[in-house]
Amino acid sequence: MATTTQTTQLPPKMRAVQIVEFNKPHEIRDIPTPRPEDLTPHDLLLKIAVPGLCHSDLEYMKGFFPIKLPVTGSHEGTGTVVAKGSGVKNFEIGDRVLAGMTFGRCGECDVCKGPENYQHYCPNRETMMSVERNGAFQEYLVVDGREAARLPDKMSFATAAPLACAGATSWRAVLQCHLQPGEWIGIVGSGGGLGHLASLSAIQMAKKAKGLKVVAVDARDQGLALSRESGADVVLDARKGTAALIEEVKKATGGGGVHAAITVSDHPTAAETACAITRHHGRMIQVAVVEKVSIPLMELLFKDIRVSGSFMASQGELDEMLHAVVEHDIKVENNIFKGLNDVPKAVEMLRNGEYRGKACFIVDEQAVGLVPGNGYV
Known part of the structure; x- marks a missing residue:
């Protein structure tokens, strides 16, 4: 009825x-x-x-x-x-x-x-x-x-x-990081992994609504520009390579890396990058839809990165x-x-x-x- x-x-x-x-x-x-x-x-x-x-x-x-x-x-x-x-x-x-x-x-x-x-x-x-x-x-x-x-x-x-x-997916991913105001969140694919809205929503939601500090990572000039425009605290170019990214993230975050990272890029190495910039015992939230998620064992075993997926809201x-x-x-x-x-x-x-x-x-x-x-x- x-x-x-x-x-x-x-x-x-x-x-x-x-x-x-x-x-x-x-x-x-x-x-x-x-x-x-x-x-x-x-x-x-x-x-x-x-x-x-x-x-x-x-x-x-x-x-x-x-x-x-x-x-x-x-x-x-x-x-x-x-x-x-x-x-x-x-x-x-x-x-x-x-x-x-x-x-x-x-x-x-x-x-x-x-x-x-x-x-x-x-x-x-x-x-x-x-x-x-x-x-x-x-x-x-x-x-x-x-x-x-x-x-x-x-x-x-x-x-x-x-x-x-994209907005709902980004919001839930931020929530799933379980971070406190002032802590660091990484967003890999920040300038377009879920489309333009991923950058605008995830970065703004993390900063404005949850009081987090944001490291934005992308590999395209347009994506990097959009990440800066959206208000990320630190914007890094993934094309510099993983070793350089890790050093820059450690420098920005006081030595430990981000407390949690969200992967919104479907690039085959995006999840690996997200884990690499995350500190020991941190979280990586997989959002991008990909056939397989590839993460080096060293990240899981010796850094104890906790990996989970997040679906809609x-x-x-x-x-x-x-x-x-x-x-x-x-x-x-x-x-x-x-x-x-x-x-x-x-x-x-x-x-x-x-x-x-x-x-x-x-x-x-x-x-x-x-x-x-x-x-x-």
Whole structure:
């Protein structure tokens, strides 16, 4: 059963931008609109306001994940609740929401009954958005209410959309370092491992929200410049080699190295570099999606580096992140496009590196708090 207070009837068809064939451009299609009466107890039906384009969408187009075609692209969705399942208690019709990527955790296993910030790891959960469930490049979208977060009043949809993936991933990785204000964090791939937002969000989140000191490591001139722009305390060029990096990090941090490091680069040696600049008994958090993580035994055995992965963020972590972005004035650089018809153009621009920041698409022009200047930051 679903409840709804809609005053207008949903259209039978809606516009969607879908992957129909791997290694081919997205197609703009008309598909059936989700129906409120079909919602399961934990579902929310959103009228999409602003979806975002993530660098991972390029990998989805290649079939990097076990994707069931056709599928609607984008796993960065924001919108307004127009209907909700009977089991949803923490959202109301009209709420402004950031969608989570995952769906259908069982609620019964040890993971689901464990700490809130690990429940989204449920081994029995269903698939993710844009894999076997449609994503946010469409006018209406069903999401799991247990994985979504309400937007703060002072946050626009355009600010929120890019935070759904890279922002959430960066935030949880910073939390997983378990550092205290004044301690050092290293970010390897700081200027673009998860895209431009990785630098802007991870560096700012670490510094502004958590009071950490940041060593940023990258191997590209643009990435190094972006890391400096984002406020890193120390910016180092990985092209100098590991030995030189270690010496520079030790000098900057008083001899020990960073207390923890986050790997957001998919370079084969990125995890090794992150461990190399981390002090004894420190942590390395792997975020970048790679086939294998390679770390020398000497780092694990003789430095006792504690290695763990971090996947997305829980509902509680999303909520904490959104409020931290507002409270600490963490900036997100967006490229605003009008409507879903611009998605294929933006995808090619992303592929060719023709813009900085994240692409967002205005789908619902009447949505409250849509863009800066109409009541929300």
